Amino acid sequence: MKTTDTTIDFGTFWEGVWKENPVFVMMLGMCPTLAVTSSATNALVMGVSTAFVLVCSGALVSMLRYLIPKEVRIATYIVIIATFVTIVSYVLQAYAPEIYKVLGVFVDLIVVNCIILGRAEAYASKNSVLRSVVNAAGMGAGFTFALLCLGAVREILGSGTLFGVHLFSAHFQPWLVMVLPPGGFFVLGGWLLLFNWLKQRVASAGTLQEETARAQ
């Protein structure tokens, strides 16, 4: 599996954030997206943890890509991903134990997040270490961005706070449903609507520019 394209540009990073955003475009990693975004802090920690696993596993898979036989590639990728998830789990237990308690089992479940295995199989196993790292960082940033979008809205509406800071007066009545599971679906639906509308606008603006250029 040799790589032919060795160029690295901003697009390699940006496609994970926008064009191929794992949550808003590819609809991957929905379990943590809906489960742990009841607050912005939880969303940020889960996003950064997943991004760390994405980058590190992408780098190691890419480093070992010529050695790993295709027959055992999935088992190997899972071992590599599980290693970095275990490291994240230890680090969170040591330095962010309260958040670790809240995230609970979802930290360990990063192992089965299809974004990570998907990147290892579709990208890291076919590209250079640097390209894999940049692409994984873009995907991680895109995932963190999406989780933050959900977490921020749910926390503001459901608790009246953002990162634990109170935003409204004492008269504010929290919209409790937003921090409950149904709130995750409502907010995800709203963000998907906005994201798709923005993408369509960008696409139609591009088409208009092309037509204008052709006419001239």
Add this chain to the structure above:
Amino acid sequence: MSVPSNGMAPTQTSSAAMIRVLGLVAMISGLLIVTAYEATKGTIADYNRQQLELAVRQVIPGAATIRTYAVAGDTVHLAEPGDTNRFYAGYDAKGKLIGLAGKAAAPGYADLIILLYGYNPKCQCINGVSVLQDHDTPGFGTKVATDSAFLANFTALDARLRPDESAVANPIVTVKHGTKRHPWQIDAISGATISSTAVGTALRRGTGSLLPALMRHLAQIEAQR
């Protein structure tokens, strides 16, 4: 197995090569995990110790001194490193025993729910519970640590021993929300039945195994020996 378009059979990787690669990856993984474990174990242990001390002080309020004991067979002694089956005794400033605390655990929805319960030997009742580990569904299962109505079950939960002190007279049990009739019953949280039941099971198991031994040696514990 599909045959490539050039007509040649696909090359098979030998078992030895696969084992070599898997062995190499396992070795790298092991090295990374052990490094992370060694780097964080001190901090994690410190945090767990602090949390345990906080929990003990929460379930034995007003304790000036905490002593850790261990039960071994039919004897009770001051705990030493490596001792399992530990419990904690809290004394006031004058050295009088004011409460005991023990750990209890039972499987919840996602993982073991581990808690610490306070035991008042005077009323022979559980007078406080602190959840040490709960990985159940956030917002539902985790309510066992925060729901004030549920925690009110543990202000004086009956855990009296039989007259011969061989076992708890009325094993603690969790009942459906709104059906609590007896002082040894726990009123479950509606919507978190599995976690509530796990708390009841943990307390039933914990008190069942610890309290008979503990009450037999109460004089020794009161004398801080």
